[in-house]
Amino acid sequence: MQPNDLRQRLQGVISFPVTPFRPDLTLDLEGLRRNLRSLLKHPVCAIVAPAGTGELYSLSPAEHLAVLKATVEEAGNRVPVLAGTGFNPPIAAELARQAAAAGASGILAFPPYYPSPDDDGLIAYYRGIAEATPLGMLVYSRDWFNPGPGLVERLAGIPNLIGWKDGQADVRRYQMIRQRVGERLHWIGGAGDDMVPAYYAIGIRAYTSSIANVAPRLSLRLHELAAAGHNAELTQLMNDLVIPLYALRARRKGYEVSAMKAMMDMIGLSGGPVRPPLLDLRPDDVESLRGMVERWKTWLG
Numbered sequence: 001m002q003p004n005d006l007r008q009r010l011q012g013v014i015s016f017p018v019t020p021f022r023p024d025l026t027l028d029l030e031g032l033r034r035n036l037r038s039l040l041k042h043p044v045c046a047i048v049a050p051a052g053t054g055e056l057y058s059l060s061p062a063e064h065l066a067v068l069k070a071t072v073e074e075a076g077n078r079v080p081v082l083a084g085t086g087f088n089p090p091i092a093a094e095l096a097r098q099a100a101a102a103g104a105s106g107i108l109a110f111p112p113y114y115p116s117p118d119d120d121g122l123i124a125y126y127r128g129i130a131e132a133t134p135l136g137m138l139v140y141s142r143d144w145f146n147p148g149p150g151l152v153e154r155l156a157g158i159p160n161l162i163g164w165k166d167g168q169a170d171v172r173r174y175q176m177i178r179q180r181v182g183e184r185l186h187w188i189g190g191a192g193d194d195m196v197p198a199y200y201a202i203g204i205r206a207y208t209s210s211i212a213n214v215a216p217r218l219s220l221r222l223h224e225l226a227a228a229g230h231n232a233e234l235t236q237l238m239n240d241l242v243i244p245l246y247a248l249r250a251r252r253k254g255y256e257v258s259a260m261k262a263m264m265d266m267i268g269l270s271g272g273p274v275r276p277p278l279l280d281l282r283p284d285d286v287e288s289l290r291g292m293v294e295r296w297k298t299w300l301g
Contacts (some may be wrong), residue, residue: 002136013209013219016213019049035091035264036071036131039213052110053210058278064095069102072102082108083108086112087249092129137158152180152181152185163185165208166192187207193209193210194246213263215296241299245259262289263293
């Protein structure tokens with residue numbers, strides 16, 4: 001897929017599937033395929049696999065490729081599949097190259113492991129990933145990497161950089177970046193389903209959803225309501241379903257992944273345990289989540 005074609009497809013809900021593991025923490029690729037078949041009954045606009053919710057940071061390059069191949073095969077030609085990449089220059093380039101060879105439609109570039117390098121070093125890092133593949137690339141601004149408008153404008157000069165995924169939920173900064181860079185990049189809300197009202201209020205019309213793992217119909221409804229300005233129903237869904245889940249996810253670091261996996265197991269999908277350094281839910285948190293699932297019933301599946 002050409003970079004500009006990918007950019008045009010990224011409108012609506014972008015799903016971030018989990019990577020299921022067996023009890024011994026080996027890959028459960030058949031579980032992944034079952035999850036994807038369930039997800040692809042719904043009109044998400046793209047899939048990113050593996051990425052943050054998919055525990056990219058815990059996978060070997062061979063596992064990364066196995067997850068990506070399974071995802072590309074299940075998606076077929078229905079939706080674009082983007083591959084997460086990052087860590088350091090040689091690994092990031094290797095993952096980008098193998099993603100292109102495996103049939104991915106684009107690349108989502110995570111920050112390098114080294115925190116707070118000089119701007120010139122960051123530009124060299126992202127340019128190196130982009131040059132490893134002809135695919136369109138999106139930058140994922142997350143964790144310590146929270147650049148200002150000037151650096152984003154410089155990065156926008158990378159020829160096949162087509163989009164920017166915000167992962168910090170700093171709407172003020174995001175507005176300043178968008179005002180400076182304009183339509184040179186495609187802007188995506190990436191800090192969570194709970195941020196849909198804020199993102200859409202400033203004109204964004206695509207967001208990455210981990211809730212799509214369990215309730216893609218809810219993710220799509222949030223997009224529809226926010227895009228149409230139907231604030232009353234949107235606020236009710238946020239208050240009744242989304243914000244309580246995100247409050248549970250905030251109880252402990254890593255729960256943004258382990259909570260979604262536990263929820264998937266509860267509804268008959270394949271979640272499984274998380275890999276270190278993440279931790280599975282504590283028993284009392286499992287029970288809290290089980291109570292939430294009861295309220296989600298009309299949206300599941």
